[in-house]
Amino acid sequence: MSGTLGIGVPVPKMLPVTGTWTLPFASYFLLLSNRIVNRRLSNEKYFGDRIAPDGxxxxxxxPLLVDIRAQANFLENVPIALLFSAIAELNGADRKILNYVLGSLLLLRIGHxxxxxxxxxxxxxxxxxxxYGTQAVVAGLAGWGLWLVKGYWGL
Known part of the structure; x- marks a missing residue:
């Protein structure tokens, strides 16, 4: 599980779990983005966040506001969760559990x-x-990251 630098020095893969989940999360993000574009094009509404004045x-x-909020909410939650996942993984988190957590997060965000x-x-x-599931995942990843470095703080 390592690659090499240009001069042949072996370098371990640093974030294989978090890296694995970037494609599924990016794919769903692109779907959300394309829904907005399709809604705008089909309604000829190229600016603003509502199609109808009583939206x-x-x-x-x-529907345009719903699509925009769906994408924005995804962007409000997923990047911080992936950051906390990367921090936990770099500090020795169990990769099997981390896979389950990120898979659950993806299902939660799709369900949302x-x-x-x-x-x-x-x-x-x-x-x-x-x-509530996403809040639990974010808080759990943050707490897990802290737990993994507790020795640094003398705890």
């Missing part, structure tokens, strides 16, 4: 959009489940 109506949420925001009146069951 804040909870009974009939504006597909079974939450895009659900009935933007409040499907996926939304609260994914919110």
């Amino acid at each position: 804040d109506n909870p009974e009939n949420p504006d 959009v597909e079974f939450g925001l895009r659900g009935s009146k933007t409040m499907g069951i996926g939304r609260p489940v994914a919110f």
Whole structure:
């Protein structure tokens, strides 16, 4: 599990687990981004965050706003989780558990959009489940990262 520098010096792979999960997360991010572009093109709405002026109506949420919020919410949560994952992995986190955690996070984020925001009146069951699940993953990764370096602080 190592590569080489240009002069033949072996270098270990530093973040194989976090690196493995970048493609699935990036793929879903690209899907969310393309939904926004497709919505804009099909409605000829090239600027702004709403198609209709009454887009804040909870009974009939504006689809462009829902798509934008789905992407933004993904971007608010996934990068920090991947950063905490990388920190934990660099400090010796169990790679099997880390794979399960990142797989769970991906499913939570997909559930948040597909079974939450895009659900009935933007409040499907996926939304609260994914919110609390994502919070648990982020807090768990941060705590795990701290636990892995506790010896540095003399604990």
